[in-house]
Amino acid sequence: MSAQHDPDVVARYAKAVRAAVDDLGPVERAQLLDDLEAHLQEVVAESGATLTERLGPPEVYAAELRAAYGAPPRGASGTPAAPPRRPPWRRWRPLIGIVALVLVVAGVAVWQASMTAFHPVWLLVLLVLVGVPFAFVLVLAALLLGVLWRLFRRLGRPTGIM
Amino acid sequence: MTDGGSSDLTQLLKGVLDLAVLAILAERDSYGYDVVRRLRESGLNGLGDASVYGTLRRLHQAGALASYTVPSAEGPHRRYYCLTDDGRAQMARAASAWFAVSRALAGLLHGRKDIHR
Numbered sequence: 001m002s003a004q005h006d007p008d009v010v011a012r013y014a015k016a017v018r019a020a021v022d023d024l025g026p027v028e029r030a031q032l033l034d035d036l037e038a039h040l041q042e043v044v045a046e047s048g049a050t051l052t053e054r055l056g057p058p059e060v061y062a063a064e065l066r067a068a069y070g071a072p073p074r075g076a077s078g079t080p081a082a083p084p085r086r087p088p089w090r091r092w093r094p095l096i097g098i099v100a101l102v103l104v105v106a107g108v109a110v111w112q113a114s115m116t117a118f119h120p121v122w123l124l125v126l127l128v129l130v131g132v133p134f135a136f137v138l139v140l141a142a143l144l145l146g147v148l149w150r151l152f153r154r155l156g157r158p159t160g161i162m
Numbered sequence: 163m164t165d166g167g168s169s170d171l172t173q174l175l176k177g178v179l180d181l182a183v184l185a186i187l188a189e190r191d192s193y194g195y196d197v198v199r200r201l202r203e204s205g206l207n208g209l210g211d212a213s214v215y216g217t218l219r220r221l222h223q224a225g226a227l228a229s230y231t232v233p234s235a236e237g238p239h240r241r242y243y244c245l246t247d248d249g250r251a252q253m254a255r256a257a258s259a260w261f262a263v264s265r266a267l268a269g270l271l272h273g274r275k276d277i278h279r
Binding site: 032034054055056066067 | 193
């Protein structure tokens with residue numbers, strides 16, 4: 001009995017081919033590997049040569065299969081990875097910082113006022129009167145700083161062609 | 163034939179493999195290994211099995227071929243491929259292109275004494 005008639009020969013070759021396409025999606029894999037064992041058994045039954053002599057190494061067989069199918073070569077699948085997307089909350093980071101600062105200041109003010117036994121309604125009025133204009137000024141300052149920062153960056157950029 | 167000649171033939175065949183497979187299946191439905199065998203019997207020896215199988219699956223995925231399974235006494239079930247209407251239209255287009263290229267090349271090469279047929 002030759003090695004060709006060993007059922008493990010087909011299984012081993014098929015396993016290596018499967019491993020060489022395991023980076024593809026499930027649909028592509030299913031399409032590519034459909035009736036792989038049937039093909040290998042036909043080759044074994046008909047040919048006197050080993051599977052590798054007849055078809056080449058499993059990796060070469062898999063590469064040829066991928067190329068004919070139109071799948072990308074192993075190691076080059078898909079498009080280059082997209083640059084990491086900036087989390088949307090980062091755009092609002094300055095505003096979140098300002099709001100947090102206002103809350104802290106307001107909290108301290110309320111705590112201090114409570115120590116002096118103000119009526120709660122007055123505390124609320126104090127909070128609104130102090131907190132809202134304070135937040136407004138901080139937002140304006142942040143916007144102004146942003147505009148100035150962009151202006152400086154634009155002025156600093158070289159305009160001529162090297 | 164030299165190795166270089168064999169490589170040229172393989173490259174040439176890759177360009178017309180779709181047409182060759184469609185033409186084989188236009189004659190009659192076949193399973194993968196039968197397509198490989200019939201291509202070789204027709205004289206197209208430079209094609210790898212995997213190229214033929216990959217082409218069959220791509221054409222099937224594209225809708226040019228349909229398939230059905232048939233039980234086999236000798237082993238696992240065989241998947242038979244047949245042409246769809248889209249496949250026949252694709253074959254007609256590819257055949258027209260092939261004949262145009264073939265005529266043009268025959269005209270270019272006709273009568274040259276430094277070419278071995």
